Amino acid sequence: MALPMKTMKTAMKAAMKAKAMKKVMKAAMKAKAMKKVMKKVMKKVMKKAMKKAMKKSTIAKGKRAKSSVFRGSKAKTSGGLTKEKLTKNKGGKVVSKASSARAKKAYSKTIGGWNTAVMAARKALAIKGFCAVGGKSAQGKALYAKAKSLYKA
Incomplete structure (x- = not known):
């Protein structure tokens, strides 16, 4: 007694589905088991690594x-x-x-020599406080001239 084509198709479909599901489930179960094992291994490794203190630089x-x-x-x-x-x-x-x-x-x-010359010129001219070297004032011009003569000597 031959089954009608429609019934045959549905039966085949169900069988194929079951086969595919079996394959998927097998892979999933394997992954789950591996995950558990890896977790255990990692815990052990981490414990070992944690025990060692860092070296002071x-x-x-x-x-x-x-x-x-x-x-x-x-x-x-x-x-x-x-x-x-x-x-x-x-x-x-x-x-x-x-x-x-x-x-x-x-x-x-x-610039060291020039600085020394300016300091000596300030001392010689008895200049206290701020004075622009070679400035507009007579004091500034005198300071510049004196520093220049000391620097060349």
Whole structure:
């Protein structure tokens, strides 16, 4: 006895659906089981990692890096400066010895001589307070002339 075509089609459809669902469910169940196992493994790994404390850095970073190295609380700056390579300037700021020496040398070669001449001229002319060097006033012109003569000598 042959089944009508319509009945056959619905039966086939149902069978195919069941087969597809079985495949999907199998994959889903496998994923669920794996998730449980992975969770357990990750917990174990995280516990191990958490036990280890972080190592304290000996490299000073930031705005107060040089001062903390100079004080001795850190070993060196991120640029590699150690306590031996640092010094305090006139203003009390911690600076690099090399850069300080370089700046002093540059100052003496450029404007240092003129500054010394102006200071000596101010002392010689007994000028106190503000006076524009080479300004419109007679005092300013005299100061400029005196400084220029001292600078050349």
